[in-house]
Amino acid sequence: xxxxxxxxxxxxxxxxxxxxxxxxxxxxxxxxxxxxxxxxxxxxxxxxxxxxxxxxxxxxxxxxxxxxxxxxxxxxxxxxxxxxxxxxxxxxxxxxxxxxxxxxxxxxxxxxxxxxxxxxxxxxxxxxxxxxxxxxxxxxxxxxxxxxxxxxxxxxxxxxxxxxxxxxxxxxxxxxxxxxxxxxxxxxxxxxxxxxxxxxxxxxxxxxxxxxxxxxxxxxxxxxxxxxxxxxxxxxxxxxxxxxxxxxxxxxxxxxxxxxxxxxxxxxxxxxxxxxxxxxxxxxxxxxxxxxxxxxxxxxxxxxxxxxxxxxxxxxxxxxxxxxxxxxxxxxxxxxxxxxxxxxxxxxxxxxxxxxxxxxxxxxxxxxxxxxxxxxxxxxxxxxxxxxxxxxxxxxxxxxxxxxxxxxxxxxxxxxxxxxxxxxxxxxxxxxxxxxxxxxxxxxxxxxxxxxxxxxxxxxxxxxxxxxxxxxxxxxxxxxxxxxxxxxxxxxxxxx
Amino acid sequence: xxxxxxxxxxxxxxxxxxxxxxxxxxxxxxxxxxxxxxxxxxxxxxxxxxxxxxxxxxxxxxxxxxxxxxxxxxxxxxxxxxxxxxxxxxxxxxxxxxxxxxxxxxxxxxxxxxxxxxxxxxxxxxxxxxxxxxxxxxxxxxxxxxxxxxxxxxxxxxxxxxxxxxxxxxxxxxxxxxxxxxxxxxxxxxxxxxxxxxxxxxxxxxxxxxxxxxxxxxxxxxxxxxxxxxxxxxxxxxxxxxxxxxxxxxxxxxxxxxxxxxxxxxxxxxxxxxxxxxxxxxxxxxxxxxxxxxxxxxxxxxxxxxxxxxxxxxxxxxxxxxxxxxxxxxxxxxxxxxxxxxxxxxxxxxxxxxxxxxxxxxxxxxxxxxxxxxxxxxxxxxxxxxxxxxxxxxxxxxxxxxxxxxxxxxxxxxxxxxxxxxxxxxxxxxxxxxxxxxxxxxxxxxxxxxxxxxxxxxxxxxxxxxxxxxxxxxxxxxxxxxxxxxxxxxxxxxxx
Numbered sequence: 002x003x004x005x006x007x008x009x010x011x012x013x014x015x016x017x018x019x020x021x022x023x024x025x026x027x028x029x030x031x032x033x034x035x036x037x038x039x040x041x042x043x044x045x046x047x048x049x050x051x052x053x054x055x056x057x058x059x060x061x062x063x064x065x066x067x068x069x070x071x072x073x074x075x076x077x078x079x080x081x082x083x084x085x086x087x088x089x090x091x092x093x094x095x096x097x098x099x100x101x102x103x104x105x106x107x108x109x110x111x112x113x114x115x116x117x118x119x120x121x122x123x124x125x126x127x128x129x130x131x132x133x134x135x136x137x138x139x140x141x142x143x144x145x146x147x148x149x150x151x152x153x154x155x156x157x158x159x160x161x162x163x164x165x166x167x168x169x170x171x172x173x174x175x176x177x178x179x180x181x182x183x184x185x186x187x188x189x190x191x192x193x194x195x196x197x198x199x200x201x202x203x204x205x206x207x208x209x210x211x212x213x214x215x216x217x218x219x220x221x222x223x224x225x226x227x228x229x230x231x232x233x234x235x236x237x238x239x240x241x242x243x244x245x246x247x248x249x250x251x252x253x254x255x256x257x258x259x260x261x262x263x264x265x266x267x268x269x270x271x272x273x274x275x276x277x278x279x280x281x282x283x284x285x286x287x288x289x290x291x292x293x294x295x296x297x298x299x300x301x302x303x304x305x306x307x308x309x310x311x312x313x314x315x316x317x318x319x320x321x322x323x324x325x326x327x328x329x330x331x332x333x334x335x336x337x338x339x340x341x342x343x344x345x346x347x348x349x350x351x352x353x354x355x356x357x358x359x360x361x362x363x364x365x366x367x368x369x370x371x372x373x374x375x376x377x378x379x380x381x382x383x384x385x386x387x388x389x390x391x392x393x394x395x396x397x398x399x400x401x402x403x404x405x406x407x408x409x410x411x412x413x414x415x416x417x418x419x420x421x422x423x424x425x426x427x428x429x430x431x432x433x434x435x436x437x438x439x440x441x442x443x444x445x446x447x448x449x450x451x452x453x454x455x456x457x458x459x460x461x462x463x464x465x466x467x468x469x470x471x472x473x474x475x476x477x478x479x480x481x482x483x484x485x486x487x488x489x490x491x492x493x494x495x496x497x
Numbered sequence: 498x499x500x501x502x503x504x505x506x507x508x509x510x511x512x513x514x515x516x517x518x519x520x521x522x523x524x525x526x527x528x529x530x531x532x533x534x535x536x537x538x539x540x541x542x543x544x545x546x547x548x549x550x551x552x553x554x555x556x557x558x559x560x561x562x563x564x565x566x567x568x569x570x571x572x573x574x575x576x577x578x579x580x581x582x583x584x585x586x587x588x589x590x591x592x593x594x595x596x597x598x599x600x601x602x603x604x605x606x607x608x609x610x611x612x613x614x615x616x617x618x619x620x621x622x623x624x625x626x627x628x629x630x631x632x633x634x635x636x637x638x639x640x641x642x643x644x645x646x647x648x649x650x651x652x653x654x655x656x657x658x659x660x661x662x663x664x665x666x667x668x669x670x671x672x673x674x675x676x677x678x679x680x681x682x683x684x685x686x687x688x689x690x691x692x693x694x695x696x697x698x699x700x701x702x703x704x705x706x707x708x709x710x711x712x713x714x715x716x717x718x719x720x721x722x723x724x725x726x727x728x729x730x731x732x733x734x735x736x737x738x739x740x741x742x743x744x745x746x747x748x749x750x751x752x753x754x755x756x757x758x759x760x761x762x763x764x765x766x767x768x769x770x771x772x773x774x775x776x777x778x779x780x781x782x783x784x785x786x787x788x789x790x791x792x793x794x795x796x797x798x799x800x801x802x803x804x805x806x807x808x809x810x811x812x813x814x815x816x817x818x819x820x821x822x823x824x825x826x827x828x829x830x831x832x833x834x835x836x837x838x839x840x841x842x843x844x845x846x847x848x849x850x851x852x853x854x855x856x857x858x859x860x861x862x863x864x865x866x867x868x869x870x871x872x873x874x875x876x877x878x879x880x881x882x883x884x885x886x887x888x889x890x891x892x893x894x895x896x897x898x899x900x901x902x903x904x905x906x907x908x909x910x911x912x913x914x915x916x917x918x919x920x921x922x923x924x925x926x927x928x929x930x931x932x933x934x935x936x937x938x939x940x941x942x943x944x945x946x947x948x949x950x951x952x953x954x955x956x957x958x959x960x961x962x963x964x965x966x967x968x969x970x971x972x973x974x975x976x977x978x979x980x981x982x983x984x985x986x987x988x989x990x991x992x993x
Contacts, residue, residue, distance in 0.1 A: 015734070015736065141717035141718065141721075142734055146720075147716065147717050147720060147721070148716045148717075149712070149713060149716035149717035151713065176712070176716045178709055178712050178713055178716070179709075180704065180705055180709065181703065181704065181705060181709075182702070182703060182704045182705075184702075184704055188699060188704060188705050188709065188710055188713045189713045189714075189717055189718065191695050191699060192692050192695055192696060192699075192710075192713070192714070193718060194695075195691045195692050195694065195695035196688050196691050196692045196727070197727065198691065199687050199688055199690075199691035200688060200727055200728075203684055203687060203688075206678070206680075207677065207678060208676065208677065208678045208680055208684060209676055209677060209678075209684050210677075211726075211727075211728035211729075212728075213674055213675075213676065213677075213684065214684055214688075214726060214727065214728065215725065215726025215727060215728050215729050216645070216672070216674050216726065217645060217647065217674055217684045217685045217688070217726070218685075218688070218722050218726035218727060219722060219723065219724060219725060219726045219813045219814065220643065220644045220645035220672045220674070220813065220814050220817070221637035221643050221644075221645035221685055222637065222685065222689060222722075223719070223721075223722030223723045223724070223726065224642075224643060224723050224796055224799055224800070224814060225637075225643070225719075225792070225796075226714050226715060226718075226719030226722055226723070227715065227719045227720050227722070227723035227795075227799055228715060228719070228791075228792065228795040228796070228799070229711065229715060229788075229792060229795075230707075230710060230711025230712065230713070230714035230715045230719065231692070231693065231696055231710065231711060231714060232696075232707035232708075232710065232711050232772065232775075232776055232779070233707075233711050233776070233779060233780070233788065234792070236776050236779075236780065236785070236788065237785055237788050237789050237792060238511070238638055239785075240511065240785060243773070243785075244772060244773045244776040244777070245769055245770070245772075245773040248764065248769045248772060248773070249769065268744065273741055273744045273745065274741070276728070276740060276741075276744060277739070277740045277741040277744070279728075280728055280729070280732050280740040281740070283728070283729060283732075284729070284732065289732070289733055289735075289736060289739075292725075292729065292732065292733050293733050295724075295806065295807055295812060296721070296724065296725060296730070296733060298806060298807075299723075299724040299725075299802070299803060299806050299812060300720055300721075300724070302802035302803070302805065302806060303720055303723055303724070303799055303802055304720070305802070306795070306798035306799055306801070306802045306852055307795060307798070307799075309798065309851070309852045309853075309854075310791065310794060310795050310798060310851060310852070311791055311794075311851075312851070312854065312856060312858055312908065313854060313855045313856030313857070313858070314856060316791060316795060317715045317716065318715065318716050318720060321716070355805070355806060355807075355808070356802055356805045356806070357805075358805075358808065358809055359809045360808060360809030360810055361809070361953075362808055362809070365870065366866060366867075366870040366873075366895050366898075367863045367864070367866035367867035367869075367870050368863070369866075370862060370863035370865075370866040371862075371863035373863075374861065374862040374863050377862075398902070399862050399902060400901070400902050401899075401900065401901050401902070401987075401989045401990070402862075402898070402899070402900040402989070403897075403898070403899045403900075403988065403989045404897065404898040404899075404900075405896070405897050406894070406895060406896050406897070412808065431989070431990055449988075449989045450989065451989050451990050457857075490988045490989070490990075491897075491988060492899065492986045492987060492988040493897045493898070493899045493927070493945045493946065493947050493986070494897070494927055494947050494986075
């Protein structure tokens with residue numbers, strides 16, 4: 002993957018802050034310029050939320066967080082960046098001025114993305130000296146969780162710029178979608194705007210309340226659209242007869258005089274107040290912060306679900322997450338961890354995700370085993386049992402497990418796991434994992450596992466290949482010198 | 498909950514078939530009338546899909562499937578039903594005629610719902626003798642998974658009918674949303690139609706392809722809308738300043754001349770063909786059946802994620818699922834299972850869900866513990882450790898677990914679990930669970946657990962209450978006579 006080395010963010014509001022979080026969490030240093038007196042506080046809040054969500058999103062090893070620096074001037078901020086993201090308020094004159102200043106101060110080969118949600122890149126790049134490196138990179142809120150970036154070039158934008166922008170997004174967990182022709186509002190906001198207008202009419206005319214309208218969306222097509230879009234969903238609805246048949250049926254309906262969309266609704270004080278009141282009722286006492294947390298937890302859960310979809314290959318935003326994690330694992334490398342085998346290996350760092358807890362906020366029983374399983378997977382990657390090895394028909398299966406619960410993990414709690422290799426031979430790995438409360442260092446749970454190397458095609462135990470055994474040996478030798486952990490060899494109900 | 502005793506479905510296409518599946522899987526007998534020569538095959542296919550998805554959706558005990566009967570005449574089908582659902586093609590004259598026939602043949606107090614996606618209930622009920630019991634019950638495809646039903650009354654519909662319709666939907670896993678005023682296309686299809694028109698323009702004008710458009714949706718606002726709708730999402734975007742502030746910012750944008758919505762796109766042959774070709778490319782070789790399966794698996798996973806959201810209370814469609822499952826458990830009762838304590842208790846019946854498997858299609862390690870944990874929960878419910886008991890501050894915690902893997906569970910495989918109570922005292926339950934391949938009867942995995950009764954507030958072990966102990970005793974006494982299962986008391990790595 003092609004990576005951004007250094008980023009600059011001009012504007013640190015909700016959108017700019019989201020970009021800053023994406024860069025920092027991907028290990029990229031970010032220089033920020035924002036004259037707003039509260040910029041540091043606002044960026045800090047977005048970053049806080051982002052970090053909470055991100056750590057729950059993936060158990061893969063995140064790189065060391067990038068360095069965040071607030072600069073006094075725009076010129077200082079952009080000087081050394083190879084990706085500069087502009088997220089200032091949505092006014093053509095202001096954006097054009099800021100982008101022209103960025104252009105003058107940045108390296109000529111620095112990429113310049115604008116977060117505009119509707120302005121044309123051709124208009125934005127008009128006064129630039131190197132307009133070929135300007136493009137629209139339009140993200141969606143919350144930027145630190147929603148992967149989409151609409152990439153749109155103007156008349157003077159070069160093809161190389163578009164290609165460079167597209168390939169730099171996956172390493173920060175994002176998905177670039179190139180919009181072929183520039184139009185105001187691009188694709189996403191066009192669709193949203195159309196639906197939004199109709200929604201406002203429905204509220205204004207008292208057809209329903211904002212809560213009813215939201216329920217209509219989230220109990221029906223919202224669930225469809227999280228994973229397939231509009232056309233693929235309708236393709237299925239067409240059945241075996243196919244998309245053309247479906248369209249032929251749908252066509253006539255377009256002539257019906259259903260929507261109010263020919264008129265623009267007047268969003269006057271009365272309508273604003275009506276929506277405001279209905280929205281207050283809908284919130285049912287939940288603060289913005291609480292709603293934000295619920296939204297982020299749900300997004301994390303949905304993304305993780307889609308990661309496991311399509312027979313484990315991942316689907317849509319979940320496929321992107323899977324590829325992102327593979328990249329994180331590859332980038333993390335095993336060398337550093339294997340350098341210190343004199344102690345149990347510290348393998349997984351995570352936080353207790355909302356999808357993992359029961360109604361008391363305690364981590365559910367089987368999620369402990371999930372963390373232990375992730376720990377085994379991390380060990381296997383370290384000894385060379387990676388995707389390619391498994392593809393060749395070799396793998397380790399867990400045949401036996403013993404778990405002790407010594408404490409409780411709670412929602413949002415930082416936990417980590419270690420692995421001590423108790424013994425190993427050609428076919429077997431006998432391991433002992435411990436989950437710790439990272440804040441206190443207390444052990445919360447332990448797991449003793451026996452893993453068996455198998456020939457997956459034959460479905461039988463078989464010796465591991467030498468390339469793997471050679472990596473196991475130094476760990477086994479070093480760990481043989483460690484004291485036997487408390488609890489090894491216990492059976493259920495044994496007296497202490 | 499108020500339940501439907503007997504349902505009739507007039508029309509068994511994709512939508513009618515979805516209704517039939519909802520009724521049958523909730524244990525309701527359904528009489529069907531559909532003159533289409535292939536009606537039996539089409540209903541069978543929908544029912545197949547529904548059953549696959551439903552069993553993965555919930556591990557709660559489903560009632561015995563209702564009886565499905567195809568009738569020769571409409572009159573026979575509706576004669577004894579207390580909910581009649583009409584799902585014939587979308588033409589006013591046809592629907593009005595069919596509904597009037599239903600009205601004449603049905604019991605005067607039978608509820609009559611129409612699946613129309615756009616026609617006005619006032620127009621539909623015009624010729625009926627008992628028009629007060631006619632309402633629109635508009636579902637979304639796939640009806641067996643998406644919970645939404647828009648409930649709309651006409652001028653002559655009684656309030657009692659609306660109330661009766663609304664309260665009969667949760668027991669079949671659905672969510673009624675009452676639309677206050679009748680308008681063509683109600684709320685959901687209004688919103689969809691607005692967005693659909695804009696989407697067609699974007700394709701026609703070559704701004705993007707259907708794949709790009711779908712990606713824009715499913716990598717961004719589709720993920721938001723699965724859990725919160727339009728207004729609640731924007732409420733958060735407004736931040737602490739609130740909804741009114743957000744609207745005040747958004748307002749002016751409505752005046753921009755962005756959308757094409759003033760014009761109706763001509764869905765001519767060229768546009769149909771263009772969309773058809775792009776859709777073929779997007780499908781990337783996946784058949785409709787495969788796409789359908791992926792869609793259903795994703796919906797199941799998203800619904801399960803939302804069930805665990807909001808600190809385990811459930812959110813949106815997941816909260817509905819949680820309540821549905823609680824009802825299933827309550828309806829199933831424990832009496833039948835407790836009547837036969839001479840054998841290990843058969844507690845969980847489920848299928849291996851797509852979210853549970855790795856890329857090889859094998860059930861992931863921690864999902865075994867999930868099924869074992871569900872088995873423990875089912876046992877606890879049987880002995881009176883229900884929500885009310887836990888609310889009073891008493892609970893059982895698992896302190897120790899030993900798992901043996903004897904075989905493999907694969908995607909879609911039917912599995913069930915049993916529980917043998919090895920010993921019990923005031924504070925402890927020592928249990929042995931087994932997961933079986935339901936088809937072959939082979940044991941796939943076993944788990945030995947020690948559960949400890951706790952005073953949750955004090956955070957200490959404490960005796961269970963007599964109401965629970967009195968239910969444990971007869972099971973413990975009966976199970977004491979069973980042979981000790983193979984594998985009890987094993988430690989990891991012990992020789993066989």
